[in-house]
Each structure stands twice: as structure tokens, then as C-alpha cells.
Amino acid sequence: MKNTALKINQETLPLSADEFENRLREIGKERYHDNCRFHHLLHSGKLNKGQVQAWALNRYYYQINISIKDSALMSRIKDPELRRVWIKRILDHDGRKDDEGGIERWYKLTDGLDMDRDYVKSTKGILPATRFSVDAYVSFVKEKSLLEGVTSSLTELFAPKIHKERIVGMLENYDFINDQTMAYFKKRVDQATDDADFVLNYAIKNAHTRQEQEDVCEALKFKTDVLWVMQDALYHSYINGHVPPGAFKPEDFNDRYTED
Amino acid sequence: MKNTALKINQETLPLSADEFENRLREIGKERYHDNCRFHHLLHSGKLNKGQVQAWALNRYYYQINISIKDSALMSRIKDPELRRVWIKRILDHDGRKDDEGGIERWYKLTDGLDMDRDYVKSTKGILPATRFSVDAYVSFVKEKSLLEGVTSSLTELFAPKIHKERIVGMLENYDFINDQTMAYFKKRVDQATDDADFVLNYAIKNAHTRQEQEDVCEALKFKTDVLWVMQDALYHSYINGHVPPGAFKPEDFNDRYTED
Numbered sequence: 001m002k003n004t005a006l007k008i009n010q011e012t013l014p015l016s017a018d019e020f021e022n023r024l025r026e027i028g029k030e031r032y033h034d035n036c037r038f039h040h041l042l043h044s045g046k047l048n049k050g051q052v053q054a055w056a057l058n059r060y061y062y063q064i065n066i067s068i069k070d071s072a073l074m075s076r077i078k079d080p081e082l083r084r085v086w087i088k089r090i091l092d093h094d095g096r097k098d099d100e101g102g103i104e105r106w107y108k109l110t111d112g113l114d115m116d117r118d119y120v121k122s123t124k125g126i127l128p129a130t131r132f133s134v135d136a137y138v139s140f141v142k143e144k145s146l147l148e149g150v151t152s153s154l155t156e157l158f159a160p161k162i163h164k165e166r167i168v169g170m171l172e173n174y175d176f177i178n179d180q181t182m183a184y185f186k187k188r189v190d191q192a193t194d195d196a197d198f199v200l201n202y203a204i205k206n207a208h209t210r211q212e213q214e215d216v217c218e219a220l221k222f223k224t225d226v227l228w229v230m231q232d233a234l235y236h237s238y239i240n241g242h243v244p245p246g247a248f249k250p251e252d253f254n255d256r257y258t259e260d
Numbered sequence: 261m262k263n264t265a266l267k268i269n270q271e272t273l274p275l276s277a278d279e280f281e282n283r284l285r286e287i288g289k290e291r292y293h294d295n296c297r298f299h300h301l302l303h304s305g306k307l308n309k310g311q312v313q314a315w316a317l318n319r320y321y322y323q324i325n326i327s328i329k330d331s332a333l334m335s336r337i338k339d340p341e342l343r344r345v346w347i348k349r350i351l352d353h354d355g356r357k358d359d360e361g362g363i364e365r366w367y368k369l370t371d372g373l374d375m376d377r378d379y380v381k382s383t384k385g386i387l388p389a390t391r392f393s394v395d396a397y398v399s400f401v402k403e404k405s406l407l408e409g410v411t412s413s414l415t416e417l418f419a420p421k422i423h424k425e426r427i428v429g430m431l432e433n434y435d436f437i438n439d440q441t442m443a444y445f446k447k448r449v450d451q452a453t454d455d456a457d458f459v460l461n462y463a464i465k466n467a468h469t470r471q472e473q474e475d476v477c478e479a480l481k482f483k484t485d486v487l488w489v490m491q492d493a494l495y496h497s498y499i500n501g502h503v504p505p506g507a508f509k510p511e512d513f514n515d516r517y518t519e520d
Binding site: 245 | 291399495504
């Protein structure tokens with residue numbers, strides 16, 4: 001009996017702040033999309049221009065939905081102080097004027113890759129898997145608890161590392177990439193670090209019970225799934241060559257890098 | 261001027277019933293998931309048991325969401341006559357008693373494949389891409405017009421053919437498949453034919469304008485995307501071997517059929 005009681009306690013007692021943070025970092029280590037092969041190929045210069053275009057085009061759909069996701073989240077926050085912090089994300093993304101902000105910087109990337117802006121904006125050529133996973137992220141934030149909605153952005157803990165690798169790797173390895181096209185990621189290194197610190201502290205402060213801590217872990221896992229599905233779909237379509245009907249097919253598709 | 265006016269008319273005039281039906285059948289021909297390589301492998305006996313398990317497990321998530329999708333749709337129907345027709349789908353799926361219905365027949369398949377029912381029911385091992393695409397289907401029916409919600413099930417026009425191929429192919433090619441495990445598909449051949457005829461007539465009767473006809477085409481395309489994403493994710497994970505963290509990994513994974 002003593003052993004059973006102990007076991008129940010260990011499974012139901014809240015983790016300490018350190019244990020909790022370690023759990024979250026372990027999840028990132030195993031499940032963050034820097035583990036995906038497509039990223040290694042992207043950063044190491046293996047891809048051709050069309051494959052980089054496909055990545056930028058699909059990721060664009062993620063970019064334009066971040067402020068929608070954050071607006072949905074803000075509509076559920078009752079505390080003005082938290083809204084005051086969170087609104088910074090929307091301003092960072094949308095900019096305070098026409099010609100700045102994260103979405104605008106993303107066009108610098110797609111412009112630099114010689115993609116037609118109207119085509120990019122139409123999102124017509126994105127992979128259905130991209131659409132479904134990004135839409136799932138927006139729905140998650142609408143439907144789950146505020147704690148889960150806020151902490152689903154904990155993937156930002158792992159973003160600065162991948163951004164730095166990307167900037168160095170892509171600038172070095174592709175002649176169609178320059179400082180201006182990489183402006184988005186340069187800006188995000190600092191922004192994501194600040195945002196992630198805030199959300200990690202929020203999680204530690206607001207997940208009181210073991211169940212709430214588990215919910216936060218599941219929210220982070222969910223978000224890693226969103227990013228992972230996008231990468232897998234890019235790999236399947238643009239490395240292995242199974243582009244689904246209606247999706248973007250680069251001009252240089254036949255000369256793409258493959259691993260078959 | 262005359263030419264321009266003619267062009268506008270051709271793009272905005274409603275299609276005839278025949279033209280409209282042909283458009284829908286063309287979409288199926290190009291985009292229905294019988295075009296996916298995974299299905300050819302499944303039906304021709306190329307897969308090992310673990311790969312068939314992975315397919316049955318993931319497709320289960322689709323199965324259990326069909327009645328949820330149809331309930332959401334029914335909540336939006338104002339006409340009792342249409343609800344009276346539509347409710348048949350829920351009864352077909354859920355059964356009128358514990359031990360019948362489409363979901364119950366799906367367990368015959370997973371039981372026959374020696375899968376633990378509790379594990380199947382937990383849906384813990386499904387691919388995130390499966391979850392996101394099926395959830396997108398449920399959301400679509402909640403958010404789009406009733407016409408689009410109803411006609412997103414037009415994929416049933418193309419289902420009887422694939423069901424028949426599947427029954428013959430799987431019975432012939434796998435020693436772990438028998439009449440009982442294939443009960444779901446045997447029943448669906450007739451059910452899907454009746455349901456599809458109804459929805460095709462509904463589309464022709466209720467899509468009056470060209471825009472409404474285009475909306476129906478887009479709804480069908482959307483639904484083909486849902487099914488296609490599921491197939492692509494199965495292929496990427498269980499043929500090419502990129503099983504994402506947390507997803508089902510069959511015991512015989514290392515002896516699986518591959519095409520590398």
C-alpha cells in the first residue's frame with residue numbers, strides 16, 4: 001500500500017519549476033522541427049532555388065496566420081496587463097506602418113526568390129498539409145484553455161538557435177540569398193528570445209497543478225506537431241517529388257535535389 | 261467589346277447539369293486519393309502487416325469523426341426533410357445497437373490486424389497530419405455554407421470503385437485479411453452509392469449560380485485534399501520510414517516494404 005500511495009503522489013504532485021522547465025526542454029529536444037531533414041538540407045545549401053521557394057511560400061501561410069492566432073488568443077484574455085504584453089506580438093508581425101513588420105519582411109524573402117507577390121498572397125499554391133496544420137493551430141488557441149493557448153507558443157524557446165543556423169547557412173550557401181532577404185530572421189532572433197522568456201515564466205507561474213503542467217506539455221507537443229507536419233509535407237513533395245494536385249511546382253523541379 | 265461581353269458571360273453563366281457533373285467527375289479523376297501510391301501498394305499486397313495496421317489506425321480517426329461531422333452539419337440544416345435523409349448517415353455509422361454500424365465494423369478490421377482496441381480508441385498513435393486533416397473536415401462543415409458542407413461529401417461518388425478494388429485486392433493478397441475484417445467495406449459499397457447519388461442531385465438542384473457551382477467544386481477539392489494528405493502522410497511515415505515522434509511504430513517496422 002505504501003508503494004502505491006507513493007506512486008500516486010509522484011504522478012500527481014506538481015513538478016518543481018526546474019523539473020517542469022526540464023520537461024519542456026526535453027520535448028523541444030525530441031520534437032522541435034530542427035530535427036527534420038528538410039531543415040538540414042535547407043541550411044546546408046543542398047536545395048535548389050525552387051525548393052527554397054516552396055519552403056518560403058508554405059511558411060508564408062504560417063506567417064500570415066500568426067497575428068490571427070494572437071488576436072484570437074487576445075479575445076480570450078481578461079487581464080489587461082497580459083493583453084498589453086501580448087499585443088506586442090501582433091505589432092511585431094503586422095508592423096506599425098505599411099512597410100515594416102514580420103509579414104512585410106517575409107515579402108523581402110519571397111521577392112528575393114523572384115516569386116510573384118500576388119501569387120504568394122493568394123496562398124493558392126501552398127500544400128494542403130500546410131493549410132490544415134496552420135489552421136489547426138488557430139483552432140487550438142480558440143478552443144483550448146487560455147493557459148494552453150498561451151503556452152503553445154513555447155516553441156519560441158527553440159527558435160533563436162534555428163534562426164541563427166538558418167541565417168549563417170543560407171547566406172553562405174545560396175547565391176540567391178542576401179542580407180535583405182534574411183531580414184525576417186535577423187529581427188526574430190531577439191524578438192523570439194524575449195517572447196519565449198515571457199511565456200516560460202508565465203507557464204511556471206500559472207500551471208499550479210500537475211494536470212495543468214501536463215496540459216502545458218501537451219500544448220507544446222501539439223505545436224511541435226504543427227511545425228513538423230509542415231516540414232514533412234515539404235520533404236515528401238519537394239525532395240521526394242510527390243507534389244499534390246494544385247500545389248506549387250517550381251520551374252526547376254526536375255533539377256531539384258533528391259535523396260532517392 | 262462583343263468578345264469581352266461573351267467572355268464574361270461564359271465565365272459567369274451557370275453550367276448545365278451535365279457540364280457541372282462532368283466538372284465534378286474530372287475533379288475526382290485528378291484528385292481522388294485512389295491516385296495515391298500508398299493505395300496501390302495496399303491493394304496489391306505489397307505492404308507488410310504493420311503498414312496495414314498503420315493505415316487502419318489512422319483511418320480510424322477519420323471513421324470516428326464522420327458522425328461528428330454529420331451531426332455538425334445537421335445542426336445547420338433548417339429543413340426537416342433534409343435532416344431526415346442525412347440522419348441515415350449517422351445511423352449507418354454509429355449503428356442502432358452496440359454491436360453494429362460502421363465504427364463497430366472498423367473494429368473488426370483492427371481486431372483482425374491484432375491491434376489493441378484501447379490503443380486504437382485512444383487515437384494516441386495516429387499521425388498529426390491525420391488529426392489535422394480530419395479536424396479540418398469537421399471545421400469546414402461548421403464554418404462554410406450548408407451547400408458546401410453537404411457537397412464536401414461528393415467524394416463518395418468515387419468511393420465504391422476504390423472499395424471494390426480494396427476488397428478484392430486485400431482478400432487475395434494478405435493472409436491476415438478475411439471476409440470478416442473487410443465487413444466495413446462490403447457494407448459501404450452500397451451505402452456510399454446511395455449517399456453519393458443523393459448528394460450529386462442535391463448539388464445540381466441547389467447550386468443555381470455559377471458562383472455556387474464553383475463553391476461546390478471547391479468543396480469537393482477541399483475534401484479530396486483531406487483524403488490525399490492522409491495518404492501522403494502514411495506513405496512518408498510508413499513506406500519512406502519517417503515516423504514522427506509519438507506516432508505508432510509497428511513491431512515489424514524494419515521489415516516493411518520500401519521503395520528507396
